[in-house]
Amino acid sequence: MPSDNDNKRQGGPEEKEVDDSRENWEHPLSELRAQQRLIQAPNQEDPGYIRQKANNKLWVRERLTSLLDNGSFLEVGSVTGKPNYDEETGVLKSFTPANSVTGFGKVDGRKVFITADDFSVRGGHADGGIQMKAPYGEILARKMRVPLIRLLDGSSGGGSVATYLTLGATYIPGLAGLGKSMDAMAVVPVVSALLGPVVGLAAAKAVLGHFSVMVKGLSQLFAAGPPVVKQATFEDLSKEVLGGWEIHAQNGTVDNVASSEVDAFQQIRRFLSYLPSSIFSLPPVHATTDLPSRREEDLIAIIPRRRARPYDVRKLIRLIVDTNGTPDDLNSSSFFEIGYTWGRCIVTGFARLSGNPIGVLTSDCMFNGGAIDALGSQKTARFATLCDHFGLPILNLVDNPGFAIGSVAERTATIRHGAAALSALYNATVPIYTVVIRRAFGVAGGVFADPDEGMGTRVAWPSGDWGSLPLEGGIEAAYKRQLDAAESEEAREKIMADLLEKFESVRSPLKTAHKFGVEEIIDPRDTRPLVCEWATHVYEHLLPQLSIVRQNKYGLDAKPSSGRGYRL
Template identity: 50%
Template sequence: MSWEKEVKELRYREELAKRMGGEENVQKHKSFGKLTVRERIDELLDDQSFHETGAIAGKAEYDDNGNLIDFTPANSVFGTGKVLGRKVVVSGDDFTVRGGAADGAIHGKQIYAERLAHDLQIPIIRLVDGTGGGGSVKTLDTSGYTYIPVNPAWDLVVSNMERVPVVSACLGSVAGLGAARVAASHFSIMVEKTSQLFVAGPPVVKYGMGQDLTKEDLGGVDIHQSSGAVDNVVKSEEEAFEQIRRFLSYLPSNVWKMPPVIASTDEPNRREERLISFIPRNRRAPYKIRELLPLLFDQDSIFEMGRYYGGGTITSFARLNGYPVGVLASDTYINGGGLTSESSEKLERFVDLCQNFHLPIVNLVDQPGMVIGVPSEKKGTIRKGVRAISAVYQAKVPMIEIILRRVFGVGGAGMSNGHGLNQRYAWPSGDWGSLPVEGGVHVAYRRELEASDDPEALLNQLLEQMESIRSPFRTAEAFGVEEIIDPRDTRPLLCEWVQDAYELLPQQLGISRHGMRP
């Protein structure tokens, strides 16, 4: 007696599932320049590593004799596979079946995917291409009643954020719960021309708000490149998958494991001659911070997140002698590198991300403080800035501060926890205080300047007097800064520090006191 007949039927049903929404729907989907969900999974994962779960779940029709006559698979495909040799859960929406909407789904599949990542303690990657919400109002005709909405598996979605790396790719027109699934991630990504993200799509917005918009106008990459709703924007799905692989390469599989260290071919004692003149002597002159990073960190190891949101603050991963680290820096070409409402939120989230997965942080400081003026006040910048500073103070991961130039005001003071060990090195270009001397003189000597017969000459005299006092060597004499270094020594010192940092990390593994939120 054999079960070969049943196994053949199983294989037949699996083949039906691989047809997805049928040839016509598949071709229409691909005509928009998009891969199918199964092609996406194959492109993302290591070769031949995908093991699908629930392939034959869907809606079946039978004849009077109980024979299968038609089958439409559920519009989600999930299972486990490997990325760079490490096991992950991958869950993808199939837009060819009911446009990825919930009324073509079996919610148990999405819930099980989140549970699988949660309980196996492995990363989850969501390939989102649909609404994922309640589906069409037409379904009320068949159900005969409405319902109070519940976000499926949201307890697991929230819990996974503090346990395992969560990545989401927006790969089509994504609305409602689908958009929420993209946002509920440590790293999210969109594709130019084929991705749109919104709370509700154009027809709902037109009816509810009277705004007649295209999908691109409402939620295309031009909107979300700088909205903060997603982290990165790429030109193709293949590039999206490459970025996902890179993002995961810096992180452990869960918070109970150490970040993955790789062999480095870059010399840890590399001393770049360019560093000695990298910071302009003119204190008001900007410089290209992204050109500095490869001079300090391992070659080809920089991975930036959220470049166009809160652009004055740079957040990225990198490696030092093969050890993954988080990197904070200021882009002096945008608001002088000062903290805005947006860049404060960005800094807070990134520090929390590093804390969550126990990555040491290198902070390259040239911080003029929080951006001032009426627009900043209207955005409540002080509260957002204080939240960012609090994230720095609450972080327990090792952090080192390299002072490149300015450290001013509340914002500058909050770049490191001054009440801890506060490991830091300053370059000779360091310039610090409660206020920049130029502005401070105007305030402190306002009456004298107003009463002077030659205020310009007096101002120049006062500035000349202050010039020697503001020297970083004067601060070092008072041990107000621990060490001033030759900028060319920075990489060797960082590579020595990161080894010490990784010795401390095993004591910190596990869920952080402040669980991570999106």
């Protein structure tokens, strides 16, 4: 007769009576799904959620839906938090999630990692978080070599005195994962959207990245909020007065400003579209219908013959770079400006030439004549470092009257910051195509017009005007004694006019070209065909070699110089 064990092996009567839910993993999976459903659906009666909506802010998961490609979010740490069970029945009643949502997703079909603060849970403070969840995401982004996106709202798990009571002690503060942030910056693009009050740890994260955008009227940034400031400095300030967008968009703490959360997400998507997923790959090339041979007639007259007159440098850029429409159509141009509201003497941004991503660097003569001040120098250094780190070649359009001068320039350490800009451009390893479109004077002119001391590609327009000093001011300095000895003001003006006429004969850029002081003078209408050909060559023949150099230098660890591979 068959034994009991034989019945079990053969599917006998005893096996049929076994509860299937205890023989497989359906029961724990159903518990997992129940917790995920509670976490992923908003509790509309929760005070934190109500406050979020009352402030016209998106809930954290609405933000993920708005930013990422449809259905692409794959959460990491989906049930991190504190479940609340009924003591008598053991039934799950509620779930308090960690105030950080993390996971992989896609932006325009490309994989990214995202960390998003949930301000509805304890305002993003540490006592509502789970230690190391957000830093773990930054480690994962670096290891997987994908861009890191931070949605900042609150303190991002930063300190709260309420934690002292939970611990039963105070503690010496540590880096709180900021070292991981710096490690990530060395390898992958790191971008941040400021979507509410961003304070303490979150404020540090906002500036430890390659691009940041804050929302008008919705976000503020400060090292410490108004209550702490009032206790320390006796200043009674609102959040907006202390750290609103008008402050930080003008001092360079953040790069761009958005009109809404959705606008901020669109800017992030566009910023990332120009960059590689990591320093080990090439920037993505996009197909374009804009012909590289396009010659714009407007370029022949865009620089005024009268040297003191201004012009629209952004229109000049749009006439040269790829576009899907007319240069006056801002939405169709490939030019994406970075830092419009600060360091305004300098214009920086990304664009494409024949579909190839490039950085664009130039001056804005509409702001202080284009003279480079302290903030403009900082902006230049930051942008040149960004392009060099991710392998974007730079189109350098030069109209530089020199460093800003005067008491304000000296008090703000313009020359020190200018030296940092000089260093960033000189040490850049990416190819730079320089077009001297008008002025190049003094040290600053030399920095921009010859960033790598004669080893790069450089041309000039017939509107070029250069020297150690502008003629007008230079004559005043060189002939001061003769001018001061004039018998009258009329006589002084006559001497000045005669000197200017005398020097005008040597001012022509053709005279410089005769001595090979400038390599080539071109028709401005030929600029786009020339720079498109250059960009194509760079992407086909030069950038792949730079990528190999990086692979050999950093190897497979993806942690160059222990996280010190990016200069802030």
